[in-house]
Amino acid sequence: MKILVINAGSSSLKYQLIDMENENVLAKGLCDRIGLDGKFVHNANGEKLEMDHPMPNHAEAIKVVLAHLTDAKWGVIKDVAEISAVGHRVVNGGEVFVEATLMDAEKIDTLESLTEFAPLHNPAAVTGLRACLEVMGADVPQVTVYDTAFHYGMPKTAAIYPIPYEYYEKYGIRRFGAHGTSHGYVAGECAKLLGKDIKDLKIVTCHLGNGSSITAVDGGRCVDTSMGFTPLAGVLMGTRCGDIDPAVAMFIMNKENLTPDEMNNIMNKKSGALGLSGVSNDFRDLDAAASEGNERAQLALDMFTYQVTKYIGSYAAAMGGVDAIVFTAGIGENNNVMRSDIVKNLKFLGVEMNEEENSKRGEARVVSTPESKVKVCVIPTNEELAIARQTLAVINK
Ligand code: AMP
Numbered sequence: 528m529k530i531l532v533i534n535a536g537s538s539s540l541k542y543q544l545i546d547m548e549n550e551n552v553l554a555k556g557l558c559d560r561i562g563l564d565g566k567f568v569h570n571a572n573g574e575k576l577e578m579d580h581p582m583p584n585h586a587e588a589i590k591v592v593l594a595h596l597t598d599a600k601w602g603v604i605k606d607v608a609e610i611s612a613v614g615h616r617v618v619n620g621g622e623v624f625v626e627a628t629l630m631d632a633e634k635i636d637t638l639e640s641l642t643e644f645a646p647l648h649n650p651a652a653v654t655g656l657r658a659c660l661e662v663m664g665a666d667v668p669q670v671t672v673y674d675t676a677f678h679y680g681m682p683k684t685a686a687i688y689p690i691p692y693e694y695y696e697k698y699g700i701r702r703f704g705a706h707g708t709s710h711g712y713v714a715g716e717c718a719k720l721l722g723k724d725i726k727d728l729k730i731v732t733c734h735l736g737n738g739s740s741i742t743a744v745d746g747g748r749c750v751d752t753s754m755g756f757t758p759l760a761g762v763l764m765g766t767r768c769g770d771i772d773p774a775v776a777m778f779i780m781n782k783e784n785l786t787p788d789e790m791n792n793i794m795n796k797k798s799g800a801l802g803l804s805g806v807s808n809d810f811r812d813l814d815a816a817a818s819e820g821n822e823r824a825q826l827a828l829d830m831f832t833y834q835v836t837k838y839i840g841s842y843a844a845a846m847g848g849v850d851a852i853v854f855t856a857g858i859g860e861n862n863n864v865m866r867s868d869i870v871k872n873l874k875f876l877g878v879e880m881n882e883e884e885n886s887k888r889g890e891a892r893v894v895s896t897p898e899s900k901v902k903v904c905v906i907p908t909n910e911e912l913a914i915a916r917q918t919l920a921v922i923n924k
Contacts, residue, residue, distance in 0.1 A: 528546075528548065528611045529545065529547065529604065530547055530610070530611060530613070530614055530915040530918050530919060531545075532614045532616070532911045532918070533614070533615050533655050533659065534911070535616075535654060535655030535658075536651050537647065538559070538560055538561045539558060539559045540557070540561065540585060540588045540589070540592070541555075542554075542557075542558075543555040543915075544596055544604070544610070545912065547919050550912060553571065553603040554570060554595075555569075555911075556569035556570055558582055558588035558592065561584065561585060561587075561588050564579060565580045565581040565583075566578075567579075567580040567582070567595075571595075571601055571603050572603065574601075576595070576601055584654075584658070585651075585655055585658035586657075586661050586662055588658070589655075589658045590662055593663070607667075612670055612919070612921075613667060613669050614670050614671075614672055614915055614917065615659075615670065615672065616652065616672060616674070616708070616914055617638065617648075617673050617674070618649055618674050618705065619648070619673065619674065619675050619703055621644050623638075623641060624673055624676070625679040626673075626679075627670055627672045627917040627918065627921045628670065628671050629668055629669070630670065635656050635657060635660075638656070638671065644703070656669055656671070668922050670921045672913075672914040672917045672918065673707070674705050674707045675703045676707055676708075677711040677742075678703060679703075679749075680749065681748075681750055685751040685752075686702045687702075688700060688755075702752070702754075702760075703756060704740065704749070704752035705754040706734045706738070706742075706754070707749070708917075709856065709910050710732045711749075711913065712908060712909060712912070713732050713853045713908055714728075714730050714742075714744040714853065715747075716891055716906045717851050717853045720906070721850075721851060721904075723850075725744075726746045726747055728851060729743075729744070729847075729849050730849070730851045730852070731743055731838075731839045731842045731843065731851075731852050732744055733839070733869075734855050734856045734859065735854065735855070735858035735862075737764065737808065737809075738767065739761065739762050739831075739835075740754040740761050741761065741838040741839065741842065750845060750846060751842060753838050759795055761838070762838060763799045763800060763827070763830060764799045764800070764808075765801060765808030765810075766796050766798060766799045766800070766808045767795055767798060768794045768802070769799065771794075776790050776794065799827075800827040800831065804816065804821065806823070810831075828865075832869055832872070835869050836869050836873060839852060840876075850901060851901065851902040851903070851904060852902070852903050853905075853906050854866050854903070854904070854906070855908040860905055860908075863886050866880070866885060866894070866903070867880055867882065867885055876900065878900065879898060880896070880903060881893075881899075885903075885905075890907065891904065891906040892904065
């Protein structure tokens with residue numbers, strides 16, 4: 528059974544075709560600059576194709592993808608009919624779509640009505656869904672997989688904001704969280720790696736990338752997560768401020784005479800590591816600048832380490848203990864110094880890093896010592912595979 532995973536952006540569309548018998552990726556690629564000049568990248572059969580290819584809209588992009596998946600040279604299947612289902616990544620399902628869902632035209636309209644919860648991302652997913660329906664026909668199941676779904680069941684104590692309750696009732700303002708597909712995936716892989724039933728584990732999953740979020744997973748369920756109503760909350764990120772006193776935003780708006788949109792832009796695009804350091808949003812650049820003596824770059828790195836430590840500690844308290852800490856995503860998977868610094872801060876929990884294992888690169892592994900009371904794992908995230916697995920589960924229902 529083969530599943531096509533689609534991650535649609537406003538002008539891009541990433542795809543993977545996964546054979547679910549062995550979970551192998553048969554082909555993957557990217558349609559970029561859709562509606563502009565169009566760039567197409569396709570990896571299959573050990574080779575890579577890169578070309579300019581005008582794609583005026585997402586439907587045309589899907590056609591290009593399907594044509595290449597079935598192409599004599601670049602293809603990996605003979606017929607589009609071999610694709611059993613399509614899994615679509617969706618950033619926010621609100622309180623309507625709280626699990627992976629088989630879509631139809633009516634449900635796509637409902638999803639469209641949730642645009643204001645993820646104004647940059649949800650419309651692209653809707654466009655991708657409609658494009659697939661148009662090109663592939665109604666017989667191929669189109670399943671949506673939500674980044675918010677894994678977090679949806681968290682207790683109200685973690686989900687609701689202490690503002691007038693009517694805003695939750697009127698507008699649905701609550702903590703949704705993000706990166707849920709990644710957190711759910713690495714928590715599951717962590718249990719497999721440790722040879723334990725996830726129901727018996729308290730895990731803190733740290734998805735640390737350009738956007739970062741931390742989640743408390745108790746018995747396989749999310750009980751709290753650092754991102755909030757939007758992905759602006761939590762630890763500082765590449766360009767996002769994370770948690771700040773909300774009054775700071777009003778203060779700056781008054782002083783600088785800014786509109787809400789302008790302030791939103793500053794908090795999302797000009798803050799975080801970039802705003803602090805004035806150097807870059809990329810942590811590799813920060814490392815390089817800090818090693819040359821740039822104090823603000825060092826401050827950004829130190830603050831990130833401090834804030835991640837605080838979240839892990841608070842989630843250990845929230846769950847009444849922690850059995851495992853998982854690091855994933857660009858920084859979490861690759862920055863062994865950051866991992867080591869965070870774990871050193873958490874020594875009081877009885878966690879101890881095996882520095883030799885920690886300095887290696889590679890696959891999912893345990894990087895704490897055998898004596899460590901809390902296990903530390905590095906697990907490469909694989910959101911596409913997680914989407915394909917959830918899609919399969921939906922169509923098998
Ligand atoms: P992501 O959003 O998951 O792609 O992560 C992006 C972040 O990961 C950036 O801040 C990068 O600096 C960091 N990153 C990616 N690769 C590496 C690497 N090999 N070593 C250190 N940091 C990395």
